[in-house]
Structures are given as C-alpha cells and as structure tokens.
Amino acid sequence: MTPPLRIGIWALVHGNRAALQDPLEPYDASWRRNRALVLEAESLGYDCVLVAQHTMNPHKVELGQLEAWTATAALAAETRRIELIAAIKPMLYHPVVLAKMALQIEEISGGRFAINLVNAWNRKEIEDAGLVFREHDERYAYGAEWLAVVDRLMRGEAVQHQGRYFQVKDYILRPASPGRPRPRIYVGGESAPARDLVAAQADVWFINGQPLEDVRALIADVRARPRRGEPVRFGLSAFVIARETEAEAQAEYRRLLDLARQDTEIKAYVKANTDPAVAMRKTQAKFESVGTNGGTSGGTVGSYDQVAARIAQFHAAGIDTLLTQFQPFEPEMRRFAAQVMPRLAALRVG
Structure with a gap:
C-alpha cells in the first residue's frame, strides 16, 4: 500500500525554474527570498523542501546561487515542521565531514533533515575546482562507497573502513540522530x-518528471531489484501549471515555453558542461516541457481537477512524495495550495 502523499517544493537555489527572462518573476536566488519561500510553504501545508546543491550557478556563472548546506542549516533553525532535504555531490565533500554536517543539521531541526545524493552532471563545476570528474559508472561506484561510510557515521557507529576511495579509522560522531536511526x-x-544504488542504500528514489507509464515502469524495475530492509519509497518532480480551465493552463504553458526558448545561450552552456551519459538529460530530450528535472513532462498542466486527478494517478502508481515547481513561484505555490490540495484531499490522496 502506498503511504500518504507528501507535497514538497524545490527551493529557488538558482532562481527561476522554467525561464530566466520572465517579467512576472525577476531573477532572485537570494537567501532572503528562499527563507521567505520555505517559511510560507510550511505555513501553507507543504511537507518538504529540496535544496539542490550547486557551488557555481549551472546556467550562467554571473548569476546568484544559494549555497545548499549553510542555507539548510539556517532553515532548520527557522522552521518547525517541514522536512529539509539538502542535495549533496559526493565528490565535493569527504564523507566524514559531510556526515558531521548532516548530524548537526539533524540536531538543529529536531529530526527533520534528509540528504539527497546526486552523482553530479556538471563537469565544469568539478573540474574547475581542480577535482577529478570521474566517468558516469565510476561516479556511482564512488558514490556507493561514500554513502556507505556516511550512512554508518550518521547512525553513530564507530567506523573502520578500508575501501577503494576512502580509508576511515576509528571514527565516531556525536551527537547522533535524535529519535531515529x-x-x-x-x-x-x-x-x-x-x-542499483537506490535498491541497495536509498530510503526514497527521486524520479524526474515523465509520463505516467514510464514512471510505473521505473518503479517496477527498482521494486524487482534485490533489497534488504524496508521497501524503497518513490518521489517525483513536477512543474505544475493549474488553472480554472484547461485552456487557461495551456495558455500559461505556451507563455512559459516561449520565454524558455529565449534562453538559447544558457541551454547551450548547460549542454556543453553536461556529461552526455547522464540519464536525466536523455529523458528530458524526449519531451518538450518547461521546468527542470522533467518539468511538465508528467502531464501536470491543466484545470485544477485535471491536475489533481493526474497527481492521484501518480500516487496510485507508487509516488508518495511530489516535489513541485512553479513560475512565478510564490503566487503559483499559493494557488496550488488553495485549489489543488483540497481536491487531492477530496480524492483521499494524502
């Protein structure tokens, strides 16, 4: 049985999610905006926030970029209920240092913290720092060993580890997580x-936005893989455009799509710095959409009733965490809370 649906948001760590040149949403990736955004999301009933990690802006180095871990630590002290998920690229942090940071934020938040491991796609971000950008499959081997060390350290275990990438001797971190392992x-x-990494070590798998049947196939594939412990849970990214009527929603979709087409230089810059082996890019190339990480590819454009029905279908397929994107973010986040969340409740989703 699928757990109740949780609705989250993407923090605006690098500004707009659909198009950078939108007169309705001037570019702003500041701490001040993100703090206000997350506090409002919490008050509106959203359950979690993903704070993506980039050291330099992935679209244009001159643009502002929120730092994920310092911002998440500050949010942990400011919020009271919402889950705080900070992304991490293993190549940027030694597992001992990262595990200590994670446990500190876990303590500050009172047990509301989570990490989101991503094995990196932006070659420039890694190589320009003088670090080794490993090839795709090796990044996952590195990430699996990195996560194995972090997992044990976050559990408060005394860690002895002699591996291919890391050697850790008699390390133990305190305080450990309050109230959970x-x-x-x-x-x-x-x-x-x-x-493979998801099946072996993850609690939740984040899937990029894509059609319902593709999501069902991905869930079935991971569920069929060998697994110890509790079953994997599933999350999905979705850029949402919801209006009173489908025609109004489609008009807004076309507005954003036209604006996104103006970002040709930025898209070329991102493509040049992206490892072509990354599955996310191959998935996104199949669909015309707006938003990041699959955007609207899952069919989340339509009337309030249509969007709620589509989300209910994803929930029935096994998705229990939906990470939403909007543009302009704040008013559309409020619209979703006011119009779509009650419809989901009426459908008994959540």
Whole structure:
C-alpha cells in the first residue's frame, strides 16, 4: 500500500525554474527570498523542501546561487515542521565531514533533515575546482562507497573502513540522530547503476518528471531489484501549471515555453558542461516541457481537477512524495495550495 502523499517544493537555489527572462518573476536566488519561500510553504501545508546543491550557478556563472548546506542549516533553525532535504555531490565533500554536517543539521531541526545524493552532471563545476570528474559508472561506484561510510557515521557507529576511495579509522560522531536511526536518504538518477544504488542504500528514489507509464515502469524495475530492509519509497518532480480551465493552463504553458526558448545561450552552456551519459538529460530530450528535472513532462498542466486527478494517478502508481515547481513561484505555490490540495484531499490522496 502506498503511504500518504507528501507535497514538497524545490527551493529557488538558482532562481527561476522554467525561464530566466520572465517579467512576472525577476531573477532572485537570494537567501532572503528562499527563507521567505520555505517559511510560507510550511505555513501553507507543504511537507518538504529540496535544496539542490550547486557551488557555481549551472546556467550562467554571473548569476546568484544559494549555497545548499549553510542555507539548510539556517532553515532548520527557522522552521518547525517541514522536512529539509539538502542535495549533496559526493565528490565535493569527504564523507566524514559531510556526515558531521548532516548530524548537526539533524540536531538543529529536531529530526527533520534528509540528504539527497546526486552523482553530479556538471563537469565544469568539478573540474574547475581542480577535482577529478570521474566517468558516469565510476561516479556511482564512488558514490556507493561514500554513502556507505556516511550512512554508518550518521547512525553513530564507530567506523573502520578500508575501501577503494576512502580509508576511515576509528571514527565516531556525536551527537547522533535524535529519535531515529539516522536522517532519511534520498537518491536521484535513473541509469542502471543509479537504480542499483537506490535498491541497495536509498530510503526514497527521486524520479524526474515523465509520463505516467514510464514512471510505473521505473518503479517496477527498482521494486524487482534485490533489497534488504524496508521497501524503497518513490518521489517525483513536477512543474505544475493549474488553472480554472484547461485552456487557461495551456495558455500559461505556451507563455512559459516561449520565454524558455529565449534562453538559447544558457541551454547551450548547460549542454556543453553536461556529461552526455547522464540519464536525466536523455529523458528530458524526449519531451518538450518547461521546468527542470522533467518539468511538465508528467502531464501536470491543466484545470485544477485535471491536475489533481493526474497527481492521484501518480500516487496510485507508487509516488508518495511530489516535489513541485512553479513560475512565478510564490503566487503559483499559493494557488496550488488553495485549489489543488483540497481536491487531492477530496480524492483521499494524502
């Protein structure tokens, strides 16, 4: 049985999610905006927030970029209920350092913290820092060993580890997680090595937005893989455009699509710095959509009733965490809370 549906948002760590040149949403990736956004999301009833990690802006280095872990620590002290999910690229942090940071935020938040492991697609971000950008499958081997060390450290275990990438001797971290074994672990990525990693070590698998039948197939594939412990749970990214009528929603979709087409230089820059082996890029290339991480590809454009019905279908397929994107973000986030959330409740989703 699928757990109740949780609705989350993407923090605006690098500004707009659909198009950078939108007169209705001037570019702003500041701490001040993100703080206000997350506090309002919590008050509106959203359950979680994903704070993606980039050290430099992935679209244009001159643009502002929120730092994920310092911001999440601050949000942990400011919020009271919402789950805080900070993304992490293993190549940027030693597992001992990262596990200590994670446990500190876990303590600050009172047990509401989670990590989202992503094995990186932006070659420039890694190589320009003088670090080794490993090839796709090796990144997952590195990430699996990294996560194994982090997992044990977050559990408060005394860790002895002699591996291919890391050697850790008699390390123990305190304080450990209050009230649960460790912070929750989310994993992103859809390649075969990513799915192996999910089945072996993740609590929740984040899937990029895509059609319902494709999501069902991905869930079935991971459920069929060897697994110890509790079953994997599933999350989905979705850019939502909901209006009173389908025609109004489609008009807004076309507005954003036209604006997104103006970002040609930015898209070329992103493509040039992206590892072509990354499954997310291959998935996105199949569909015309707006938004990141699959955007509207899952069919979340339509009337309030249509959008609620589509989300209910994803929930029935096994998705229990929906990470929403909007543009302009704040008013559309409020619209979703006011119009779609009650319809989901009426459908007994959640």
